[in-house]
Amino acid sequence: MEPRVSLITLAVKDIAASAAFYEALGWEREPGNEGVVAFNLLGQTLGLYSRAGLAEDLGIPEEAIGGFSGITLAHNVRTAEEVAPLLAAAEEAGGRILRPAGEVFWGGFIGYFADLDGHVWEVAHNPFSELSKEGAFRWGGY
Known part of the structure; x- marks a missing residue:
């Protein structure tokens, strides 16, 4: 594969x-x-x-589908300052903030929200993994 x-x-x-x-x-x-x-x-x-x-x-x-599965989807941004506005946009669109924007132990800046169906998204700035010019993420950066 x-x-x-x-x-x-x-x-x-x-x-x-x-x-x-x-x-x-x-x-x-x-x-x-x-x-x-x-x-x-x-x-x-x-x-x-x-x-x-x-x-x-x-x-x-159908009832077998649902609940937190232990999987999160992540959207990485270029700067820490971009995290909070994206969380605010998700909340304004009807999402629920699970963790407000803030520093995390490994040196990044993150926050979490759940979409309308409870799918969990992380919005993150990882200073050790710079995004490509198009915005693609790769562990360790581009």
Whole structure:
């Protein structure tokens, strides 16, 4: 298997509301199939898919999908000063702040929010991993 993630799919209760949430953060929706919303990222795509549809695809009951799974999604920024405004934008769009912006033990500056369905996002500035000019992240920097 090649070392990459192509598509991240989030199971959501209300696709339209979740799409509006991510659009409020400045992401652009791609034209596509009915029932799936896609946002192209740097090297990946974030997909929004109904909880019921994903459960059906997996062959499990819908109620088996949910709760904090121990996975967080991260959005790295170029400076520590960018963290708090992004958290504020997420909160204004209907998200919930889980940890306000602040320093972390390893020398970075982070905060966490949950989207409308509880998917946990970290907004982080890692001074040891400079982003590419396009904004791509790689451990250890570009």
